[in-house]
Amino acid sequence: MLEASILVIGDEILGGFVQDTNSGWLAQRLQQQGVPLTRIQTVPDELADIGEALQAELGRSRPRVIVTSGGIGSTPDDLTYEAVAASLGRGLVEDATMAGRIAGALEWTREQGVDVTEEFTWHMMRMARVPEGSRLLHHRGWAPGIAIDVDGGSNDGGATIVILPGVPSQLRAIFSEAVEPELIAGRNPRPSVRELTHGFPESALNLCFVRVLADHPEVKIGSYPGVPMLIRLSGPEEAVEAAADDVATYLHDLQADPAGARLAAAWADRLGGGERDRR
Numbered sequence: 004m005l006e007a008s009i010l011v012i013g014d015e016i017l018g019g020f021v022q023d024t025n026s027g028w029l030a031q032r033l034q035q036q037g038v039p040l041t042r043i044q045t046v047p048d049e050l051a052d053i054g055e056a057l058q059a060e061l062g063r064s065r066p067r068v069i070v071t072s073g074g075i076g077s078t079p080d081d082l083t084y085e086a087v088a089a090s091l092g093r094g095l096v097e098d099a100t101m102a103g104r105i106a107g108a109l110e111w112t113r114e115q116g117v118d119v120t121e122e123f124t125w126h127m128m129r130m131a132r133v134p135e136g137s138r139l140l141h142h143r144g145w146a147p148g149i150a151i152d153v154d155g156g157s158n159d160g161g162a163t164i165v166i167l168p169g170v171p172s173q174l175r176a177i178f179s180e181a182v183e184p185e186l187i188a189g190r191n192p193r194p195s196v197r198e199l200t201h202g203f204p205e206s207a208l209n210l211c212f213v214r215v216l217a218d219h220p221e222v223k224i225g226s227y228p229g230v231p232m233l234i235r236l237s238g239p240e241e242a243v244e245a246a247a248d249d250v251a252t253y254l255h256d257l258q259a260d261p262a263g264a265r266l267a268a269a270w271a272d273r274l275g276g277g278e279r280d281r282r
Contacts, residue, residue: 005157005190006067007038008060011045012053012074012083013169025072025174032178037191038068048074053086057164066157068186070178073169075146077127083166087151088134100139101131101147133166140165140181148177150186157186195240197247200231201254202267208234211253219246230274 009029015021026043033040042060046052053074060069074083088095105127113119133149140148146168154161165182167174201208205226212224222238224246234250236243257263 005038006064007033007040008042008067008069010056010060010069010071012048012071014048016045017047024171028175029070036187037193038187048080048082050082050086050089053083054090057087057090061153061162065162066160067162068157068165069162070165070167072167072174075130075166075168077129084133087164087166091134093135095132096135097131098133102128105131140177146173148181194237195243197236197243199234199247199250202231202271203257204270205232207266211250215246215249222246
């Protein structure tokens with residue numbers, strides 16, 4: 004089973020200035036492809052912190068895709084390429100395609116009357132200096148993604164590090180057009196998902212969940228408070244359907260029991276009162 008990790012890089016995320024929307028979007032896409040997302044880490048723009056987090060993910064079960072977001076611009080705090088290269092014990096090399104794009108941007112800047120000095124150029128070209136062994140994940144936008152295979156890569160039992168920009172529109176385009184078809188799609192069976200709702204306190208289903216998990220260990224159960232309460236079952240289709248039938252039977256029997264019916268009515272009244280208090 005291919006698994007995935009996400010490494011979010013950026014002081015702006017940890018400082019509360021920017022909300023990380025990339026992780027949630029990536030999690031949905033991975034779930035749709037049946038690829039378990041086992042970790043999401045957020046680290047500051049520091050070489051040591053990025054390297055430490057990357058090594059932790061490389062040490063987890065394989066095959067694995069590790070997606071990073073952020074830190075690949077031209078400013079001094081953009082350190083992802085340098086951190087990944089150092090963590091892998093590799094140097095940085097200039098990618099010709101990216102260097103060509105940046106050269107065009109520099110020429111445009113010069114045409115606007117800006118003094119494009121050697122130092123200015125050097126900092127811009129940082130975006131073209133990628134870890135040795137990288138390959139571009141092309142897409143039609145400005146910033147291409149970068150893939151680096153470790154121990155044969157995720158398609159051969161190892162790991163693949165995918166470095167993506169933090170800008171959501173760019174990240175989504177690259178992931179959809181390049182990462183998903185090349186590294187994700189078709190690798191794992193897609194899970195079946197069933198959702199059931201009910202009007203009981205969440206704790207009233209605890210014993211039901213224990214029995215269902217014992218009878219169907221390959222099924223995952225999530226219980227989420229709300230009005231109504233939500234139960235989500237995911238896993239192999241046949242097992243999920245059987246587990247859903249068991250939960251539905253339990254809910255039916257609980258509602259048919261006079262004590263259960265009173266519990267549901269009291270719970271509904273309590274929730275309704277809470278809503279009135281908040282209004």
